[in-house]
Amino acid sequence: MATYKELLQQQQALAIEVENARRREISDAVTQVRNLISEFGLSERDVFPAGRKTSGPRAGGKVPPKYRDPSTGQTWTGRGKAPKWIDGKDRNKFLIA
Numbered sequence: 001m002a003t004y005k006e007l008l009q010q011q012q013a014l015a016i017e018v019e020n021a022r023r024r025e026i027s028d029a030v031t032q033v034r035n036l037i038s039e040f041g042l043s044e045r046d047v048f049p050a051g052r053k054t055s056g057p058r059a060g061g062k063v064p065p066k067y068r069d070p071s072t073g074q075t076w077t078g079r080g081k082a083p084k085w086i087d088g089k090d091r092n093k094f095l096i097a
Contacts, residue, residue, distance in 0.1 A: 067094040 002010070037047065065075030069085045075096070076083050086094055 065096060067091060068096050069094065 036042070063077045063079065066078040067076045067086055068074070069083075072085065074083065074085060076086060076094075078091075
């Protein structure tokens with residue numbers, strides 16, 4: 001029966017071996033993919049038809065104000081609960097041009 005320290009050493013050696021095998025297999029996979037792309041003349045669009053996703057506006061992001069109170073200068077985006085200065089009034093009068 002191995003001691004705790006011996007098992008820890010084996011674990012560390014095995015972790016290094018696992019990482020080396022992973023790197024080797026990734027390298028082989030990349031080489032294979034590059035060969036296939038070259039052999040068939042594929043483009044990025046052929047391999048990834050949806051294209052790269054670009055980050056668009058995210059939920060909860062800042063939006064420009066849509067309404068302004070002329071007397072105080074306070075603004076409101078038009079989202080959420082309406083402030084008291086615009087609540088129940090014609091909002092067209094407060095639109096920011």
